[in-house]
Amino acid sequence: MNLNLRDKVVVVTGGSKGIGLGIVESLSNEGAIPVIVTRNKASVLDVEASFKNQGKEFFYTIAELTDPDQCKNAVDEVIKKYGRIDALVNNAGVNDGVSLEHGNHKDFIKSLERNLVHYYLMAHHVLPELKKTKGSILNIGSKTADTGQGGTSGYAAANGGRNALTREWAVELLPYGIRVNALIVAECFTPLYEKWIKTFENGDKKLEEINNLIPFENRMTTVEEIADMVVFLLSDKSSHTTGQLIYVDGGYTHLDRSIK
Numbered sequence: 001m002n003l004n005l006r007d008k009v010v011v012v013t014g015g016s017k018g019i020g021l022g023i024v025e026s027l028s029n030e031g032a033i034p035v036i037v038t039r040n041k042a043s044v045l046d047v048e049a050s051f052k053n054q055g056k057e058f059f060y061t062i063a064e065l066t067d068p069d070q071c072k073n074a075v076d077e078v079i080k081k082y083g084r085i086d087a088l089v090n091n092a093g094v095n096d097g098v099s100l101e102h103g104n105h106k107d108f109i110k111s112l113e114r115n116l117v118h119y120y121l122m123a124h125h126v127l128p129e130l131k132k133t134k135g136s137i138l139n140i141g142s143k144t145a146d147t148g149q150g151g152t153s154g155y156a157a158a159n160g161g162r163n164a165l166t167r168e169w170a171v172e173l174l175p176y177g178i179r180v181n182a183l184i185v186a187e188c189f190t191p192l193y194e195k196w197i198k199t200f201e202n203g204d205k206k207l208e209e210i211n212n213l214i215p216f217e218n219r220m221t222t223v224e225e226i227a228d229m230v231v232f233l234l235s236d237k238s239s240h241t242t243g244q245l246i247y248v249d250g251g252y253t254h255l256d257r258s259i260k
């Protein structure tokens, strides 16, 4: 299937690791030009070296996305380099465990800044370009907006916000022919996930328990499975899909809990 993504400039926040990196690789395999926006210089240099070796086009800009000025600068740099932006993937975030009982005002707001506010700012800044290209926006979200997780109010609220903004922007951007969708992740083994699982006393046992709860094949979703759906949703082949929350989660969020 030709997804018509060749030479499309696609900005991926947090694209040098985990799910974001998977999306960058999948985009590149389709001939698109991925642009990584991240604060993580070391990992982005590794990606750059690997892309150079393979002779693939790639660009990055360093930004701490909790800083509004750095969000704007990142978008400006992409426009300066390519003169266009065809799509935005909002992906960077962290499950930072700001709980109801032990959290506080400052940490809760900080969590929203880490996980939600830059989704808005990046979309705001790329919008003039997307209007010209009739581009598309894809927000990565988490099942915690549907299921809760306990002990992570900021992250859960941010993910509820990511879902709501997906619908809200899909409506606001109808006149421009810009589609907006979200891909919801439940369990995907990434560096972030590994860090979280290590917070348990017996991480390996916890991991096995979680795998057993995932209805389809009792395993985590792979980064590639998420990335390929993202690329499909960004492409012309999804030309009448907008305002949708797509769960790529092996049935984890919605199927009968008694399934073993």
Ligand SMILES: NC(=O)c1ccc[n+]([C@@H]2O[C@H](COP(=O)([O-])OP(=O)(O)OC[C@H]3O[C@@H](n4cnc5c(N)ncnc54)[C@H](O)[C@@H]3O)[C@@H](O)[C@H]2O)c1
Pocket (backbone or CB within 6 Å): 013, 014, 015, 016, 017, 018, 019, 020, 037, 038, 039, 040, 043, 063, 064, 065, 066, 091, 092, 093, 094, 095, 114, 140, 141, 142, 143, 185, 186, 187, 188, 189, 190, 191, 192, 193
């Ligand atoms: N891994 C999972 O199981 C899972 C489940 C549900 C949702 N998600 C969502 O997927 C997204 C990606 O998660 P992941 O597991 O790939 O994470 P990850 O930590 O493996 O990779 C995220 C990358 O984004 C960068 N980043 C994070 N915050 C940033 C900021 N403020 N400014 C600049 N760069 C920043 C990090 O440095 C890192 O390189 C997150 O938004 C998360 O909410 C992941």
